[in-house]
Amino acid sequence: MPELPEVETVRRQMAAALGGRKVIRAEVLYPKAIRPLRPAEFVKKVTGATIRGVDRRAKLLLLHLTNGNSLVVHLKMTGRLLLKDDAAEPNQATEIIFDLSGPNKFFYDDIRRFGFVKLMPTKNIADYLEKKEGFGPEPLAASFTVSVFKNLLRKKPRSKIKPLLMDPTFIAGVGNIYAQEACFCAKILPSRPAASLTDDERRRLYRCLRNILRDALKHRGSSVDAYLDLFGRPGEFVPKLKVYDRAGKPCPRCRAFIQKITLAGRGTSFCPNCQL
DNA sequence: CGGGGCTCCTGTGCGC
DNA sequence: TGCGCACAGGAGCCCC
Numbered sequence: 001m002p003e004l005p006e007v008e009t010v011r012r013q014m015a016a017a018l019g020g021r022k023v024i025r026a027e028v029l030y031p032k033a034i035r036p037l038r039p040a041e042f043v044k045k046v047t048g049a050t051i052r053g054v055d056r057r058a059k060l061l062l063l064h065l066t067n068g069n070s071l072v073v074h075l076k077m078t079g080r081l082l083l084k085d086d087a088a089e090p091n092q093a094t095e096i097i098f099d100l101s102g103p104n105k106f107f108y109d110d111i112r113r114f115g116f117v118k119l120m121p122t123k124n125i126a127d128y129l130e131k132k133e134g135f136g137p138e139p140l141a142a143s144f145t146v147s148v149f150k151n152l153l154r155k156k157p158r159s160k161i162k163p164l165l166m167d168p169t170f171i172a173g174v175g176n177i178y179a180q181e182a183c184f185c186a187k188i189l190p191s192r193p194a195a196s197l198t199d200d201e202r203r204r205l206y207r208c209l210r211n212i213l214r215d216a217l218k219h220r221g222s223s224v225d226a227y228l229d230l231f232g233r234p235g236e237f238v239p240k241l242k243v244y245d246r247a248g249k250p251c252p253r254c255r256a257f258i259q260k261i262t263l264a265g266r267g268t269s270f271c272p273n274c275q276l
Numbered sequence: 277c278g279g280g281g282c283t284c285c286t287g288t289g290c291g292c
Numbered sequence: 293t294g295c296g297c298a299c300a301g302g303a304g305c306c307c308c
Contacts, residue, residue: 001301032284059302077301078286093286112285114302158278168303175302225301226287264279266301282306290298 002059002075004139004173004213006221006235010081011056013230014063017083022050022101023065030095033110035118042119045069046098058135058172062125070125072118073108078226079115082107111226135172140213144171149206153194161197162190163264165209174209176266177222177244182209184243189275190268191261215240243269 002010026046028039037045049065056062061081063071073081078093084105090097096108096117108117120128129135136152137144152171156164164170165179174182183190185208188201197205216222221235224245228234242252247260247269256273 074302076303111287112301114284166302265281280307283304288299
């Protein structure tokens with residue numbers, strides 16, 4: 001599942017590889033993936049435009065075009081943005097093909113088809129992100145200080161901490177993998193109400209969350225499920241995951257068996273011995 | 277306000 | 293060996 005480290009990896013790669021490239025041709029193979037336009041309109045508004053820059057907010061990728069439009073992409077669980085050579089052919093998962101200037105095609109694939117590509121005027125992006133989506137702070141931003149984190153926790157005293165970390169309106173970009181890893185690192189049970197965390201635990205969780213996201217980014221993310229980077233390479237962080245998808249295996253810290261429960265409908269693994 | 281359930285969709289992995 | 297089915301999962305939405 002692409003979360004902040006995976007999406008940011010793809011953003012950096014796209015910014016370097018796609019900037020200045022022109023869309024020569026576009027084809028929509030799965031119309032439900034695009035919003036809100038019909039394929040003909042989508043193709044018309046994209047064709048001939050040059051990719052000016054790539055931003056990220058939460059798990060959304062923002063591809064800005066020179067014609068005043070932007071593409072807003074959410075990869076959800078199995079979306080992939082792939083830069084391939086001109087001879088590449090679509091497969092079962094391919095939803096959109098962009099034929100670029102130079103020797104490349106740019107594919108949007110999504111096995112489970114939950115992701116989307118929205119086309120909207122660039123000038124509407126800021127409002128869309130902050131008003132409609134209402135994203136919380138970027139956890140790796142310099143402005144996201146420990147006191148900002150503590151103030152946020154005070155606003156949601158009754159929420160369970162792990163689902164709270166995954167709430168995009170609370171903090172942006174954290175999903176099921178890194179929320180579990182952060183709780184493990186901070187030695188906090190995922191089901192603890194936010195208000196029950198001591199000052200020391202709040203500080204630990206803040207540091208753990210930021211360190212894990214940074215470390216995962218350094219390793220180009222975790223390839224669980226279907227994630228691949230822009231060049232089709234898997235991320236290298238999976239061997240460093242301590243609890244995610246490790247139910248029944250020994251805790252790397254204390255050797256107790258990792259346990260799995262469901263919180264807010266999401267699988268959640270933790271060590272019942274050293275997470276308190 | 278918080279929590280639960282439903283929805284989208286397909287590959288995986290289980291039980292028989 | 294093969295079939296069929298439950299299940300996972302981000303996040304919006306509805307309901308209580």
